[in-house]
Amino acid sequence: MGTADGAVLGTTKIVDHGADSARWNLVVMAEGFTAAEQDAFHVAAESFVTKLFTTEPFRRMWCAINVHRVDVRSDESGADEPATCADGGTGAGTTRRTYFDASFCRDGTNRLLYGSEALAVATAAAAVPAVHARVVIVNSTRYGGAGGSAAWFSLAPEAAEIGVHELGHSAFQLADEYGDSIATWSAGEPSEPNVTTVTDRATTKWASRIAAATPLPTQENPGCAAMTTAASPVPAGTVGLFAGGSRAFCGIYHPQHICRMQVLGNEFCAVCKEAISARLRPFLPAFSGPVVGTQFHGTLTARQTARWFTYDWPACWHVLWTVVPTTPVTPTPGVTWKVGVERASRERTTYWLTVTNLTDASLELDGRYEIVART
Amino acid sequence: MSEHTPDRDAGPPPEAVAEGPSEPSAWRLTFSYDGEDIRLVAQQRVAMTAPPDDSPRTYAARAGTWVEVRDTDGHGLYRQALADPVRHGYEAHSPTGASREVTPQAPSGVFEVVVPDLPGAHDVVLHRLGDAAVRGPARPARARARKAAPAVASPVLTAELGETPPYGVA
Numbered sequence: 001m002g003t004a005d006g007a008v009l010g011t012t013k014i015v016d017h018g019a020d021s022a023r024w025n026l027v028v029m030a031e032g033f034t035a036a037e038q039d040a041f042h043v044a045a046e047s048f049v050t051k052l053f054t055t056e057p058f059r060r061m062w063c064a065i066n067v068h069r070v071d072v073r074s075d076e077s078g079a080d081e082p083a084t085c086a087d088g089g090t091g092a093g094t095t096r097r098t099y100f101d102a103s104f105c106r107d108g109t110n111r112l113l114y115g116s117e118a119l120a121v122a123t124a125a126a127a128v129p130a131v132h133a134r135v136v137i138v139n140s141t142r143y144g145g146a147g148g149s150a151a152w153f154s155l156a157p158e159a160a161e162i163g164v165h166e167l168g169h170s171a172f173q174l175a176d177e178y179g180d181s182i183a184t185w186s187a188g189e190p191s192e193p194n195v196t197t198v199t200d201r202a203t204t205k206w207a208s209r210i211a212a213a214t215p216l217p218t219q220e221n222p223g224c225a226a227m228t229t230a231a232s233p234v235p236a237g238t239v240g241l242f243a244g245g246s247r248a249f250c251g252i253y254h255p256q257h258i259c260r261m262q263v264l265g266n267e268f269c270a271v272c273k274e275a276i277s278a279r280l281r282p283f284l285p286a287f288s289g290p291v292v293g294t295q296f297h298g299t300l301t302a303r304q305t306a307r308w309f310t311y312d313w314p315a316c317w318h319v320l321w322t323v324v325p326t327t328p329v330t331p332t333p334g335v336t337w338k339v340g341v342e343r344a345s346r347e348r349t350t351y352w353l354t355v356t357n358l359t360d361a362s363l364e365l366d367g368r369y370e371i372v373a374r375t
Numbered sequence: 376m377s378e379h380t381p382d383r384d385a386g387p388p389p390e391a392v393a394e395g396p397s398e399p400s401a402w403r404l405t406f407s408y409d410g411e412d413i414r415l416v417a418q419q420r421v422a423m424t425a426p427p428d429d430s431p432r433t434y435a436a437r438a439g440t441w442v443e444v445r446d447t448d449g450h451g452l453y454r455q456a457l458a459d460p461v462r463h464g465y466e467a468h469s470p471t472g473a474s475r476e477v478t479p480q481a482p483s484g485v486f487e488v489v490v491p492d493l494p495g496a497h498d499v500v501l502h503r504l505g506d507a508a509v510r511g512p513a514r515p516a517r518a519r520a521r522k523a524a525p526a527v528a529s530p531v532l533t534a535e536l537g538e539t540p541p542y543g544v545a
Contacts, residue, residue: 021422109467109477118485130423173458187505188437263472296385310385
C-alpha cells in the first residue's frame, strides 16, 4: 500500500478567484479511485465544493477561496475494510491497494476512516505549494471519516459533513463544542475562539454578542457527566454561554445551543462564522480600482430596442453599467437601458443590457462598465 | 413601436483586473510527531499569504498550542494558534451527527504551519500550554511521562528560520 499503489495524475483549479499567492487555497484529493473512476471523483469533488459554497460563512467569503482538485489514481477501488473491529463493527474483510492506504476501523473504531496523513500533506504541498487546507475523498459508500492535517471522508450520504466540521478544526482552529469524557475542564482559558471558561459578562470571549438579558451561564450540564438534552432556555440563535466543549461537560462554554462544531448537520454558530470569516478576510481580493472601459459599441435605429449580453464575468466583481450615445447630437431623451444579471455558474455571471433608442433618429452608443469593487 | 432585434454578443470581460500590489511570502513549516516527540522536519519559502496574526487570543489563553515568530532579540513578531496539531484523539462521527473521541494507540503524524516571512524574523517557536492529559483520557504507561504544565507557556521547540529540502514521503 502507498505510493507504489497509484500515482498523482494532475491538478486542476476548479474554483479560481485569482492568484494562489493571494487566496486561501483548499486542496481536494482522491483516494481509492482507479483511473477509470476519476470522473466519479470529479463529481464528488464538485459536490463538496458546492456544499462549501452553500455553507455560511463560506458563501459570503467565497471570493477569498481557490479550490484545487488533485486527481490521484489508486490501483484498486475503495478502502481497506477489516472483517471485524474492536468496537464490534464488521466490514467486508478486504484490503485494497490504494495510494493513501485508507482504512476503516482505525484505532478500533469502525467509522474512523483515514490514510497516510504524511503522504496527504506532502502530496497537497507538491501539487499546490500555496495550500492552506486539505481534504481527501475516499471512494467508499460506507460512512466514515476523520480529521487531522487532512480531513478524510467517504462518499456516504452525510459524510461530507465530516469534511466541513474537520476543516473547522484544522483550518479555522475551532474547538469541539461538546463534552465527551472529561467531567470538568481545568486547563485554563483555551485559545480557540469558540470556547471559553470566562463567565463574566463584560470579559467573556464573545461578550459583544451577548444581549444584556441573556442569563450567564445560559445552560449547564447537570452532573457534569453528559451533555444536557434539555431544550434551550433562550430562543434559537441566542448567543450566550452553554456548557460543554473540548471534551469537557462543565467548566467550559460554547456560544449557542447548537452548532456544527457540536453536532454535524447544523449551521455554524455566529461566533464560529465570525472566526472563519476573520481567517478568510485577509484573502479577499485587494482592489486598486475603479476600472472603467467600453465593453461594446453598437447602433440603434429610431425607436429600436436591442439586447446585448456579455458573459464570463467573475461574480466577485461589482460592476456598474452605463450606456452612452456616442452620436454627437442626440435628440432628447436619448436612450434608456435595463440591466439583467444571470448567475451563469458558481463563479461567473452574465449581464444582459436591454437598450432602447427613445429618439426618432439612428444613433450609435457605447456600453461602458465600471468595476467598483471586488469582494 | 420599437423593433426588437436578436441578442448581440458583447464578448467576455477584459483581462484580469489588477489586484493591487502583492508579493506575499511565507514560510511553510512541516512538523512531524511521534507521541510527544515533535520535530521540525522541513522549512520552505512559499509565495503565499499566511493566516492572520492570533497574538491577542494566544496571549489571553492559558491552554492551547501556537507557533510564534521571533526576531533576533526574542521579541514576538507574529503568532498563529493551532487546533490540537498533535493528535491525542480522533473524532468518530456518526450519520446522526453525534461524535465521540477515540484515542489512537500510538499518536504520530505530520502537521504544517504557514507563517509570514516578516522583516527581522529569525526564529520560530512552538508553544504548548496546559496539560495535554486534560484533552484526553490517561495515556498508556509506556508513553513518555509529562508533568502538568505550569500556567506559563513552555516552548516545545525552537528553531532558526531557514530553508531546508522539501518534506516528502518515499
